[in-house]
Amino acid sequence: xxxxxxxxxCALILxxxxxxxxxxxxxxxxxxxxxxxxxxxGFSTKWYTELFNNxxxxxxxxxxxxxAFISSTVATFLGTIAGIVITRFGSFKGRTLFSGMIYAPMxxxxxxxxxxxxxxxxxxxxxxxIFTVTLAHITFxxxxxxxxxxxxxxxxxxxxxxAALDLGCTPLKTFFVVTLPIIxxxxxxxxxxxxxxxxxxxVIASFTSGPGATTLPMKIYSMVRLGVTPExxxxxxxxxxxxxxxxxxxxxxxxxxKQKEYVQS
Amino acid sequence: MLSKYIFNGRNAVIAVPYIWLLIxxxxxxxxxxxxxxxxxxxxxPPFSSFFHWDGSFWPTIQASFYNYxxxxxxxxxxxAYLSSLKIALISTLITLVIGYAIAYSIxxxxxxxxxxxxxxxxxxxxTSFLIRVYAWIGILKTEGLLNLMLLSxxxxxxxLTIMNTNLAVYIGxxxxxxxxxxxxxxxxxxxxxxxxIEAAADLGCRPFKTFWKITIPLSIPGILAGCFLVFIPAxxxxxxxxLLGGTETLMIGKVLWIEFFSNRDWPLASAVAVILLAxxxxxxxxxxxxxxxxxx
Amino acid sequence: xxxxxSETTKLSSDKPYIQFQNVSKxxxxxxxxxxxxxxxxxxxxxxxxxxxxCGKTTLLRMLAGFEKPTNGRILLEGExxxxxPPHLRPINMMFQSYALFPHMTVExxxxxxxxxxxxxxxxxxQRVDEMLELVELTEFSKRxxxxxxxxxxQRVALARSLAKRPKLLLLDEPLGALDKRLREQTQFELMNxxxxxxxxxxxxxxxxxxxxxxxxxxxxxxxGNVIQVSTPNNLYEAPATKSxxxxxxxxxxxxxxxxxxxxxGTKLKCEHSESIVxxxxxxxxxxxxxxxxxxxxxxxxxxxxxxxxxYNILKGTVIDIGYGGSFSTYHVKLPNGNMIxxxxxxxxxxxxxxxxxxxxxxxxxxxxxAVVLTE
Numbered sequence: 040x041x042x043x044x045x046x047x048x049c050a051l052i053l054x055x056x057x058x059x060x061x062x063x064x065x066x067x068x069x070x071x072x073x074x075x076x077x078x079x080x081g082f083s084t085k086w087y088t089e090l091f092n093n094x095x096x097x098x099x100x101x102x103x104x105x106x107a108f109i110s111s112t113v114a115t116f117l118g119t120i121a122g123i124v125i126t127r128f129g130s131f132k133g134r135t136l137f138s139g140m141i142y143a144p145m146x147x148x149x150x151x152x153x154x155x156x157x158x159x160x161x162x163x164x165x166x167x168x169i170f171t172v173t174l175a176h177i178t179f180x181x182x183x184x185x186x187x188x189x190x191x192x193x194x195x196x197x198x199x200x201x202a203a204l205d206l207g208c209t210p211l212k213t214f215f216v217v218t219l220p221i222i223x224x225x226x227x228x229x230x231x232x233x234x235x236x237x238x239x240x241x242v243i244a245s246f247t248s249g250p251g252a253t254t255l256p257m258k259i260y261s262m263v264r265l266g267v268t269p270e271x272x273x274x275x276x277x278x279x280x281x282x283x284x285x286x287x288x289x290x291x292x293x294x295x296x297k298q299k300e301y302v303q304s
Numbered sequence: 305m306l307s308k309y310i311f312n313g314r315n316a317v318i319a320v321p322y323i324w325l326l327i328x329x330x331x332x333x334x335x336x337x338x339x340x341x342x343x344x345x346x347x348x349p350p351f352s353s354f355f356h357w358d359g360s361f362w363p364t365i366q367a368s369f370y371n372y373x374x375x376x377x378x379x380x381x382x383x384a385y386l387s388s389l390k391i392a393l394i395s396t397l398i399t400l401v402i403g404y405a406i407a408y409s410i411x412x413x414x415x416x417x418x419x420x421x422x423x424x425x426x427x428x429x430x431t432s433f434l435i436r437v438y439a440w441i442g443i444l445k446t447e448g449l450l451n452l453m454l455l456s457x458x459x460x461x462x463x464l465t466i467m468n469t470n471l472a473v474y475i476g477x478x479x480x481x482x483x484x485x486x487x488x489x490x491x492x493x494x495x496x497x498x499x500x501i502e503a504a505a506d507l508g509c510r511p512f513k514t515f516w517k518i519t520i521p522l523s524i525p526g527i528l529a530g531c532f533l534v535f536i537p538a539x540x541x542x543x544x545x546x547l548l549g550g551t552e553t554l555m556i557g558k559v560l561w562i563e564f565f566s567n568r569d570w571p572l573a574s575a576v577a578v579i580l581l582a583x584x585x586x587x588x589x590x591x592x593x594x595x596x597x598x599x600x
Numbered sequence: 601x602x603x604x605x606s607e608t609t610k611l612s613s614d615k616p617y618i619q620f621q622n623v624s625k626x627x628x629x630x631x632x633x634x635x636x637x638x639x640x641x642x643x644x645x646x647x648x649x650x651x652x653x654c655g656k657t658t659l660l661r662m663l664a665g666f667e668k669p670t671n672g673r674i675l676l677e678g679e680x681x682x683x684x685p686p687h688l689r690p691i692n693m694m695f696q697s698y699a700l701f702p703h704m705t706v707e708x709x710x711x712x713x714x715x716x717x718x719x720x721x722x723x724x725x726q727r728v729d730e731m732l733e734l735v736e737l738t739e740f741s742k743r744x745x746x747x748x749x750x751x752x753x754q755r756v757a758l759a760r761s762l763a764k765r766p767k768l769l770l771l772d773e774p775l776g777a778l779d780k781r782l783r784e785q786t787q788f789e790l791m792n793x794x795x796x797x798x799x800x801x802x803x804x805x806x807x808x809x810x811x812x813x814x815x816x817x818x819x820x821x822x823x824g825n826v827i828q829v830s831t832p833n834n835l836y837e838a839p840a841t842k843s844x845x846x847x848x849x850x851x852x853x854x855x856x857x858x859x860x861x862x863x864x865g866t867k868l869k870c871e872h873s874e875s876i877v878x879x880x881x882x883x884x885x886x887x888x889x890x891x892x893x894x895x896x897x898x899x900x901x902x903x904x905x906x907x908x909x910x911y912n913i914l915k916g917t918v919i920d921i922g923y924g925g926s927f928s929t930y931h932v933k934l935p936n937g938n939m940i941x942x943x944x945x946x947x948x949x950x951x952x953x954x955x956x957x958x959x960x961x962x963x964x965x966x967x968x969x970a971v972v973l974t975e
Contacts, residue, residue, distance in 0.1 A: 043412045057482075058428050068442070128314065131315075139589075140322075145533065147536070147588065148537050149537070154564065158570070185321075263434075271438060285430075286423065
């Protein structure tokens with residue numbers, strides 16, 4: 040009964056154009072022969088070759104990937120526990136503070152989080168480097184994971200857990216054998232979310248990183264400040280391409296699995 | 305006896321994320337507070353220590369309110385705080401209008417398109433935030449693509465100066481934070497009971513009026529969630545005003561960065577951070593309360 | 601209160617299997633269960649019956665271990681189980697929402713409890729096959745719950761809860777989601793299974809017809825208290841209070857003043873009748889106090905002309921007739937405005953003597969058919 044009107048179609052087309060035009064332009068001009076963004080001088084992949092020969096970019100990419108992988112995995116572990124505690128553990132001493140700490144990092148400005156963590160590392164005399172950046176990323180990522188898991192758990196049928204307990208399964212085993220498999224899609228999307236946030240973070244990394252641990256966003260930022268070169272476009276295009284492939288394959292795997300289940304019935 | 309085992313196991317589970325957050329989220333704020341009372345000195349680290357031992361057993365506390373006085377007396381900082389609030393507020397409102405329109409339109413789209421549309425909303429978010437802001441530089445600068453298009457179409461005869469102005473910052477914030485506004489609003493409208501709209505129509509209410517009187521009021525929780533997710537971080541934004549804004553774009557995130565990295569005045573930067581946090585503490589608490597309510 | 605012997609006395613020679621002793625449960629300020637004491641015996645099919653919010657599900661969950669009593673004890677075969685967590689209790693439960701594990705097949709769902717006991721796999725397979733046969737789902741063993749109908753899911757839930765051969769099975773409104781025919785069929789299946797396997801069943805329901813059909817005894821609950829525990833027959837024919845009488849089946853209640861007890865029975869003076877009305881049941885009440893007379897609709901006789909009885913006669917007008925095929929329900933209005941229901945079997949296909957709307961009629965009941973209540 041609720042109609043999809045012309046206004047709605049307009050809104051969607053304009054909205055998505057707004058979202059995607061910058062990205063599309065970025066990709067197009069990564070293949071531009073000339074350095075300028077406004078003049079198309081012919082198709083060329085020279086920026087990509089220059090990119091390949093740029094050691095500092097390659098180092099930064101490697102640092103970023105390490106940090107992203109490790110921090111997402113640990114953050115998913117901590118965040119899943121936090122999400123379950125918030126939804127299923129009822130009231131306990133210090134619950135208000137706990138839930139405050141879970142939601143706050145999503146809204147507190149990054150400069151504040153970055154500054155506070157840096158000062159903490161200094162106070163604890165921990166040398167800044169890849170280790171501290173990872174710790175910082177784990178801290179704010181776990182909150183996003185917690186929110187994703189919490190959202191999934193709020194529609195989770197509690198009586199399934201009770202049924203498992205009733206049949207003799209200990210609470211811990213129930214979590215691993217019953218709850219976790221059921222909420223796994225949410226846990227995985229939490230991991231992906233953490234990975235993206237880590238990959239993308241500039242401000243917190245700038246504060247908490249150290250010599251030899253320049254992340255890719257930090258490198259890109261310094262490149263942007265120094266002057267616009269299409270090497271950045273090339274990096275961006277590669278990133279966008281990788282992400283799109285990842286997302287599309289995840290969607291296809293999901294569809295394939297659903298079809299498999301349907302056929303089996 | 306067995307209940308004690310469960311008691312301990314449960315506490316251990318709660319403790320793991322709890323302790324992590326205490327040490328790496330809460331404790332750092334206390335350190336910022338402490339350092340805000342220090343003075344900058346040429347040393348590593350570049351600030352005076354809080355506790356000062358001068359022979360006696362108990363340390364004396366070296367704290368000065370100098371930084372706070374400095375901030376409150378210099379109109380630059382006050383203007384920066386106010387300007388940040390203003391820019392964040394305007395950006396949030398623009399994001400709300402655009403985001404609501406998109407979210408609402410997605411809920412009315414045919415079901416098989418909804419998943420794809422949502423994916424398309426989220427996809428830019430998966431790509432680098434920094435890169436997308438950078439993309440706008442190429443579009444908005446004087447020799448950029450927007451001006452190129454406007455000039456060649458004859459809409460203007462002079463290139464528009466958008467880059468390095470507040471307008472560019474607005475565009476940047478709206479662009480970057482749009483998914484954060486769309487998703488909560490979409491989730492809220494999608495879960496709404498469709499029969500309420502049908503009931504209103506049945507009672508003679510025209511579609512536009514139904515939208516104003518029923519849909520929008522019922523979507524207020526989603527609107528609030530989206531606005532908090534945009535407004536609060538936007539107040540402290542750094543990257544967007546730094547790359548797209550101009551010298552007269554005063555945002556407190558930029559001020560903090562400059563104090564810290566360029567002026568190496570860690571105590572002053574800390575004081576700036578403390579005041580910023582104090583300004584935002586009420587919205588942050590309100591947001592956290594609304595999330596807790598949503599669970600129970 | 602009731603002169604009819606209840607089956608409880610026959611069973612009370614055995615030791616109770618389950619005992620609730622002065623159990624209370626509070627949620628904040630709200631008292632869900634109020635100082636409740638109840639005994640349930642081995643091999644019973646026991647129902648907890650009551651309206652929504654009476655506390656019956658809370659009581660069941662305390663027995664399963666998902667809620668802890670605020671006060672009091674719960675004993676199983678004489679042992680206090682109040683502090684034992686649910687996964688260590690020898691009790692199994694069938695959930696209202698079925699709570700099947702969505703990521704496991706029917707087989708794996710049924711085998712789940714057996715795997716927790718670490719039985720050898722050939723024994724597990726054997727028991728699973730037995731259960732599948734019992735609920736007639738053998739061909740569906742490899743399906744997942746989302747590929748089954750509602751009735752099939754219910755049977756998987758039943759099979760899963762019986763797989764461990766528990767001595768006690770708790771069922772939380774198990775038939776609520778089924779349509780009428782399936783519900784009736786399943787009621788008899790449950791009774792057969794209970795007898796065949798010799799398990800004690802405790803079922804929670806708000807449907808009094810269901811409780812009456814399947815139970816050996818029913819505990820009627822209201823607002824956290826057990827009002828009466830007895831066999832279905834007893835509850836129907838000898839309710840202890842007005843609320844029980846009204847909750848189970850239909851009843852006509854007459855309010856009146858207690859006028860003593862003579863050789864006919866308890867005398868009641870009520871405003872509906874010029875004469876005194878009687879119940880053959882004796883009652884413990886003070887002269888002049890308020891009591892009620894309860895008569896079930898099928899126990900009333902209806903006549904077009906004054907019948908030849910000395911007492912228990914009421915005069916009224918037929919306002920409405922509900923035709924139910926094998927029986928008819930007459931709604932008769934008394935001069936003071938009260939409505940009485942009378943149910944009579946339609947013994948003849950047609951009759952000139954049959955009663956119709958607006959007829960003046962006379963109602964009568966035998967004193968043995970009436971019950972008196974003080975509350």
